[in-house]
Amino acid sequence: MRDRIFAPSRMLIYLVVWLIATAWLVPFVVVVLNSLRTAEEIAQTSMIGWPKQWAWSNYVTAWAEFCVAQTCAGIRPYMLNSAIVTIPATIISTMLGAVAGYAVSLWRFRGDQWIYGIVTLGIFLPQQMRLLPWTIVLRDVGLINTLTGLVVIHTIQGLSFTTLFCRNYYVAIPPELMRAARIDGAGFFRIFWRIVLPLSPPILIVTVIWQFTHIWNEFLYGVTFTTGQQQPVTAALIALSAAIADIPQHGVQSAAVMIAALPTLLIYVLGGRYFVRGLTAGAVK
Amino acid sequence: MSALSIRDVHKRFGPSEVLKGVSLEMGSGDFTVLVGPSGCGKSTLLNIIAGLERQSSGSVEIGGRTVDDIAPKDRDIAMVFQSYALYPSMTVRQNITFGMECRNVPRAQREAAVSEVVRLLQIEALLDRKPAQLSGGQRQRVAMGRALVRNPLLFLFDEPLSNLDAQLRAEMRMEIKQLHQRLGSTIVYVTHDQIEAMTLATRIAVMREGVVQQFADPETVYNRPANLFVARFMGAPPMNTLPARLEASPSGSVAVIGHGEGEIRLPVPVEVKGWIGREVVLGIRPECITEPTRHFGHAPDAVLTIAASVEMTEPTGAETIVVLRLGSERALGRVSADLRPRVNEMARFAIDTRKINLFDPATGDRIVS
Numbered sequence: 001m002r003d004r005i006f007a008p009s010r011m012l013i014y015l016v017v018w019l020i021a022t023a024w025l026v027p028f029v030v031v032v033l034n035s036l037r038t039a040e041e042i043a044q045t046s047m048i049g050w051p052k053q054w055a056w057s058n059y060v061t062a063w064a065e066f067c068v069a070q071t072c073a074g075i076r077p078y079m080l081n082s083a084i085v086t087i088p089a090t091i092i093s094t095m096l097g098a099v100a101g102y103a104v105s106l107w108r109f110r111g112d113q114w115i116y117g118i119v120t121l122g123i124f125l126p127q128q129m130r131l132l133p134w135t136i137v138l139r140d141v142g143l144i145n146t147l148t149g150l151v152v153i154h155t156i157q158g159l160s161f162t163t164l165f166c167r168n169y170y171v172a173i174p175p176e177l178m179r180a181a182r183i184d185g186a187g188f189f190r191i192f193w194r195i196v197l198p199l200s201p202p203i204l205i206v207t208v209i210w211q212f213t214h215i216w217n218e219f220l221y222g223v224t225f226t227t228g229q230q231q232p233v234t235a236a237l238i239a240l241s242a243a244i245a246d247i248p249q250h251g252v253q254s255a256a257v258m259i260a261a262l263p264t265l266l267i268y269v270l271g272g273r274y275f276v277r278g279l280t281a282g283a284v285k
Numbered sequence: 286m287s288a289l290s291i292r293d294v295h296k297r298f299g300p301s302e303v304l305k306g307v308s309l310e311m312g313s314g315d316f317t318v319l320v321g322p323s324g325c326g327k328s329t330l331l332n333i334i335a336g337l338e339r340q341s342s343g344s345v346e347i348g349g350r351t352v353d354d355i356a357p358k359d360r361d362i363a364m365v366f367q368s369y370a371l372y373p374s375m376t377v378r379q380n381i382t383f384g385m386e387c388r389n390v391p392r393a394q395r396e397a398a399v400s401e402v403v404r405l406l407q408i409e410a411l412l413d414r415k416p417a418q419l420s421g422g423q424r425q426r427v428a429m430g431r432a433l434v435r436n437p438l439l440f441l442f443d444e445p446l447s448n449l450d451a452q453l454r455a456e457m458r459m460e461i462k463q464l465h466q467r468l469g470s471t472i473v474y475v476t477h478d479q480i481e482a483m484t485l486a487t488r489i490a491v492m493r494e495g496v497v498q499q500f501a502d503p504e505t506v507y508n509r510p511a512n513l514f515v516a517r518f519m520g521a522p523p524m525n526t527l528p529a530r531l532e533a534s535p536s537g538s539v540a541v542i543g544h545g546e547g548e549i550r551l552p553v554p555v556e557v558k559g560w561i562g563r564e565v566v567l568g569i570r571p572e573c574i575t576e577p578t579r580h581f582g583h584a585p586d587a588v589l590t591i592a593a594s595v596e597m598t599e600p601t602g603a604e605t606i607v608v609l610r611l612g613s614e615r616a617l618g619r620v621s622a623d624l625r626p627r628v629n630e631m632a633r634f635a636i637d638t639r640k641i642n643l644f645d646p647a648t649g650d651r652i653v654s
Contacts, residue, residue: 198375
């Protein structure tokens with residue numbers, strides 16, 4: 001078996017895999033390296049290079065000192081904004097998606113497939129198309145330029161995906177389980193709480209990772225509906241680029257990017273194996 | 286008062302009619318088995334009794350109360366499913382008490398009920414395990430425990446043994462029967478296995494394509510099937526059904542199988558005057574064709590011996606199945622295990638003519654005198 005590893009076809013596969021991995025990793029490596037180089041060093045040499053001295057201070061500056069939009073507190077407040085938006089929106093959209101997915105997969109009712117179809121249609125509508133309707137809605141309910149407004153948007157828009165994920169997972173639950181529970185006298189929410197939810201951790205982890213990553217990384221709504229101190233970190237990063245356009249500060253910028261990417265990276269490292277497993281998981285046996 | 290009465294129940298799914306006017310009455314303490322090939326509507330009927338599906342028309346009464354508009358949980362029933370349907374994330378104890386939990390039964394009362402049921406089913410040691418840690422037979426017991434603990438008016442069993450291997454199935458079959466005898470409960474039991482139907486039932490309803498073919502005690506269903514379908518469905522190997530014609534003779538009617546030299550003349554146990562000279566289908570069970578030394582019950586005069594050529598023998602261990610020619614028709618007989626009639630030679634067989642059934646070839650219905 002051992003020599004098979006070096007068979008030409010195998011080598012070709014490895015070559016392709018490595019090429020793809022490299023293409024993906026190069027920008028990331030450049031950002032990591034630049035986040036540890038001083039502005040002078042980058043200016044004197046090039047964007048790509050090994051740090052001569054490790055400029056850890058870039059991270060301190062990016063986190064707490066750099067000036068964005070007339071305030072010099074780094075990206076820390078914007079990280080907090082992102083957390084305030086992402087955490088509740090992730091939790092609420094996941095829970096609602098679980099209930100909705102449970103309802104359309106395990107309870108037959110008139111029009112259930114239509115409701116499911118309309119909810120998941122949201123996946124296929126481009127984000128830009130929804131900007132105007134959201135503007136009207138947020139204006140009418142008085143949530144323009146608030147973090148609550150972003151929570152509302154992400155919760156509702158997240159429902160398309162969370163419902164899809166949960167529904168596809170719950171259809172594998174044997175219908176006899178539902179019948180037994182109905183005869184035992186359990187209603188909609190008791191069956192959900194005591195029978196369906198305890199079977200759900202794999203799909204809930206997948207959904208949480210998906211939602212967290214998407215909401216954290218979301219930019220368009222952040223930059224459209226919030227300004228100044230209310231912006232999430234993705235929008236603030238752009239403001240930060242604008243602020244230092246005259247004197248390029250690629251080191252600090254890269255450090256800020258690294259900090260902004262950290263939560264989603266952590267989530268993926270911690271939950272990634274569940275993510276892959278959950279997406280491929282089938283029957284609940 | 287009947288424990289369960291089903292009146293003219295129809296069920297349609299779109300254009301197809303799954304139940305075509307089913308009416309059944311079951312007394313308290315009856316063990317009724319609904320049996321039939323897959324797709325005959327037996328499971329649908331059970332779901333309608335349980336309230337899990339709604340009939341298109343007709344009505345269901347449980348314990349004298351019309352339950353058509355009553356939710357499954359309030360019908361005073363318990364159900365055991367083919368897949369057992371145990372709640373995967375709950376322990377055996379929680380599985381058994383979940384129904385009581387839903388009905389807010391006090392904890393002390395729940396515990397008392399559980400301990401009684403687990404003692405009855407001998408699953409005390411499993412109480413804190415999850416379903417995944419149980420064998421098939423143990424899951425089956427827990428599923429029964431969950432039903433028993435409710436002490437309902439009516440138990441519904443949906444093919445509860447079909448996921449078990451043959452040996453365990455026979456074992457559990459006996460246990461279910463003993464349980465029924467001990468508790469005197471009223472049971473409706475769905476199966477496609479005619480042996481389960483014969484061994485368990487006090488009443489059998491044989492179904493086909495949404496119609497009840499016969500509803501009677503096992504002996505009647507077996508010995509006097511209402512039509513050719515029931516005759517062939519119940520019993521393994523199935524009843525021989527052979528074309529014959531009826532003739533009059535001084536001693537009564539005679540069924541003639543075959544023509545000329547090899548024809549076989551069998552006296553018919555029933556008076557069938559209107560059918561003399563006409564073609565019929567003669568039904569006779571394989572065990573009614575056997576070695577000439579065998580006695581059938583207390584009626585030695587009903588035994589007729591004939592000669593027939595043997596085509597093949599199948600020793601099964603407990604007995605030998607003989608494929609033979611009656612007239613020109615092929616039929617199965619059953620002889621003692623240690624007998625091996627020679628193939629392609631004539632042998633003598635005794636025929637229990639008391640148990641001959643006659644059917645109308647046009648409708649398939651049993652001809653009664």
